[in-house]
Each structure stands twice: as structure tokens, then as C-alpha cells.
Amino acid sequence: MTREIKVKICLMGEGEVGKTSLIKRFVLEMFDDKYLATLGTKVTKKVLDMRSSDLNANITMMIWDIMGQKGFRLLLKEAYFYGANAGLLISDCTRRKTLDDLEEWIGSIREIAGNIPMVVLANKSDLVKHAEFGEAELKEFAKAHDMACFMTSAKTGDNVDEAFEKLARILVEKTGR
């Protein structure tokens, strides 16, 4: 029997790393979304049909994005992370600091949502000439936190589906067969 699974996924990362662009790339149809103005967040829905895979599941992903970094105060973090099933951590490989800054995001989400699975990305992999770090540093970070990682580009689409699908797969496997 096909299992119907619904999950809340929170995107995290500093401003301009590419959070919104990655969602747009992953969710080709633009957009069946809901804008929660008071929270400063945007929720986009994407259904992944994994019925033909070994998992035999249909997974509805509610993908949460932050609208404006500056207005995203501590107070709102609680509501944003509440009930999250997974996190997608996003850094920008042209700015090393955005990778280090993820530590704080990990702390925040864990405080509210507990030990949920996460995947870490270094986005803008197309900007090789401007890179401040690469796959080696990303892997080191991912290993330290026991996470999967991907170098992605929202611009070219490289690894974007793979990253979201990896997270979906982890979630489906976690809920048992």
C-alpha cells in the first residue's frame, strides 16, 4: 500500500544565499504557495511521487522559507521551526562566513524541533571563480554534524532535485516501511 506522508521542511541560512531561488528551481510550477505575512514566511507545497521507488510513498513537502532576513527576529523563530520534520541548511560558496553561520541555525532549530534530520548545501556552485570554499570544507562541516551535503546551483539546477529528494528519502525511511 502506498503511504501518504506529509512533512514540514524549514530552509535556513543567511540572506542572499539562495533559499528562495532553490525553492523556485525545485518547485517548477510557480507557485502553489501561501504567504504568511505576519510571520514573514512563505510556504510552498511540492508533492514527490516515490511510489515507483522501493519506498512506495507519496510525500507532500511543505517547504518553509523566510521572507526577509532583517525582520526575522528571535521571537518568530519558534513559530517558524515549530513542528518541523527536517531542515535544509544553505550556505553560499562565495562567502565562507555563511557556512560558519549555519552553526547558529542548527542550534535554533534543534531547540524547537529536536534532533530532526538535516541536509547542508553550498549553493552557487556555478560561481567557481568567486568561490571562498569548496566541497572539501562542505564535507567536513557535514561530517561533523552527521549530515548529507550537496554543492548546488539554483541557477543551473545542478543537484537541486537531488538535495530535496535526499531529504525526502531520509524522512520516508525514518517513518518506517
Ligand code: G3D
Ligand atoms: P535568499 O532567499 O536566501 O535571500 P535568493 O536568496 O534566492 O533571493 O538569492 C539571492 C541572490 O543570489 C539572487 O540574486 C539570486 O539570483 C542569486 N542566486 C541564488 N542562487 C544562485 C546560484 O546558484 N547561482 C548564482 N550565480 N546566483 C544565485 P539577484 O541578483 O537575482 O537578486
Ligand code: MG
Ligand atoms: Mg529569500
